[in-house]
Amino acid sequence: MADRSFLDWPFFENRHRDLADALDAWASAKINVDHSDTDAACKSLVAMLGDGGWLTHSAVDPETPTTLDVRSLCLIRETLARHDGLADFAFAMQGLGTGAISLFGKPEQQTEWLPRTRAGHAISAFALTESQSGSDVANSTMTATADGNSYVLNGEKTWISNGGIADVYTVFARTGDAPGAKGLSAFIVPSDTPGLTIADRIDTIAPHPLATLRFADCRIPKSAMIGDSGAGFKIAMSVLDVFRPTVAAAALGFARRALDETLTRVTTRHVQGAPLFDLQMVQGHIADMAVDIDASALLIYRAAWAKDNGAPRITREAAMAKLFSTDQAQSVIDKAVQLHGGDGVRSGEPVEKLYREIRALRIYEGASDVQRVIIARQTMGTHI
Template sequence: MADRSFLDWPFFEPHHRDFARDLDDWASGNLTGIDHADTDSTCRKLVAELGRAGWLKHTASPDGAPLDVRKLVLSREILARHDGLADFSFAMQGLGTGAISLFGTAEQKQQWLPLTSTGKAISAFALTEPQSGSDVANSTMTATRDGNDYILNGEKTWISNGGIADLYTVFARTGEAPGARGLSAFIVTPDMPGFEVVERLQVMAPHPLARLRFSDLRLPASAMIGAPGQGFKLAMSVLDVFRTTVAAAALGFARRALDEAVTRVTERQIGGKPLADMQMVQAHIADMAVDVDASALLIYRAAWLKDQGAARVSREAAMAKLFSTDQAQQVIDRAVQLHGGDGVRCGQKVEALYRDIRALRIYEGASDVQRIIIARQVLDQLRGS
């Protein structure tokens, strides 16, 4: 890890610092030369390796204890700095089973969490629909009660790990109330009749993504996570934890871009002198360093508050995600600029980072959605005072 000084900040305890150093050492020895050409097989391999090494155990809580959000944040930051697909593989194990960890029955936890937390099963989080991304209340997929079963009909899209997952946490309308209050969450496996991967989606930074269709898919009522009509609450509670980790992944990308830029301007010469001697270049490096540290402060605050027992950290998580993902885009753009022509050359790390960062400003709540969340909380606080 190029800069470890942030581990001495007061947000972390000694076991967090030891954890970060151990993970960074492991990543340095195991995440080099990752093949991104076949994302399906690579993600399966990465999940298995992360599980064998014991890192995935931090993505689940079989005994009902709160997830250590600071460890999740550090994990994503460190893994993202080393390899984007490694970060993705780690993150989805937590996001996909987050509802089970937080609200699942003892049986559901015993069945799935030992598998996902050891890399023996891959998980997915199926919330987005073709007509409802940020607008979860507009979900139209239905789960109709039929005796002791539910019958699912509808589509989900932009589902990470779609097509390779062994279990999907699926949100569908059960109709207890209008809008968001009428959704429920279910555990679905791809071997169930009526489950179909309709389309594999290709994006600029390759990940396993798919559009899914559920056609009269029957599953027992015991597959429901939590109570009927609690789906929106479950989804928001999961995102309240993992939205901060998206910001941490962006921070990891930004840290790597800063490292690459510093190396570049130190080694590259112009007019017989290193680029680093130019005041304009120094200004870029300074701006990048400020953005990195400011992002880290917002991220670690949100994670620390959650670990202190805060019921919700929606405002803090939204601030962390909004600022960190937007500023990481700027940090990486500056790194590309400082690399000159090499910055846009395929195979260069900063070129890959440029593609990796863009989606983080969209998924798990786009940047403008985060602005709405922040503004509403600020205004509600003012009105309530």
């Protein structure tokens, strides 16, 4: 049983505690999806999450305009990750893929897409990364050229989560308004738009739907632009500001599951007639895992609380949460594998799957070293 005492912290309201309890019960009863076909599993999980009503938290309701509640997003990702990494992925991509529409979309854009993604009837994706501009978003080269009442997209996006199964992509392309970051704009591109093709599917150590998208004279209406021309970088960073703490929360969910599995292991596995837990070195590892988990949770829910309470940006807080939580989750899971001995590296064992799942979280949505740069610059900014 995962520790629930953190829900009593003052970061949360009763509605958050109720949400965490209800989702944990639902996930325990419902999530049992065959992962052998990753695309099919993700589609099934999106539908299940929609039917369960959980995706209503992933995007704003166009009928009752509200803001995204970051604490709820984090609690949902933490809980789902603890139960099933692919379920967390399915939820997260629905939110990230429509984040720009939720935060900056025109009413008609929100009305067209958000009811469908919130119900699990359409799958969304966030298409920002290019082969030469992973963390360096300002170096993006994909173009969107104005032509009458249309924009014509040309270029490629890669490492796109939900690539190949998404119904709609939020795409960032250069409209030429200015050099660097100021020249990017954001667009809504349905997956069946002529000129958009899947150039490649990407396999990873923890299977998820990933693809390279190719745009060749892909024509979309000017009404597909999200926000203002040239505001794409600001939109992308604002979306990541909201969702970066949720990546940390997913890492926290993985770490909590690793600790749970380890506590079971060290209390049921006997060495020389006594539980493994009786060894002081084992107790030291357990203590380190518990400290890292609580410290991660404090950073995550501080960032989420700050955003929900009106902070215009939480760049520093979100970067700290993501850097620390993903790095420490890797350490917690590594200890879990070590304490499981040979079973820790047996294919299909829970801690073996966690070991593969956690590694990507230290890379996507801003690699750990990029977070260090952000934190340093933000810290210097407060000093000047």
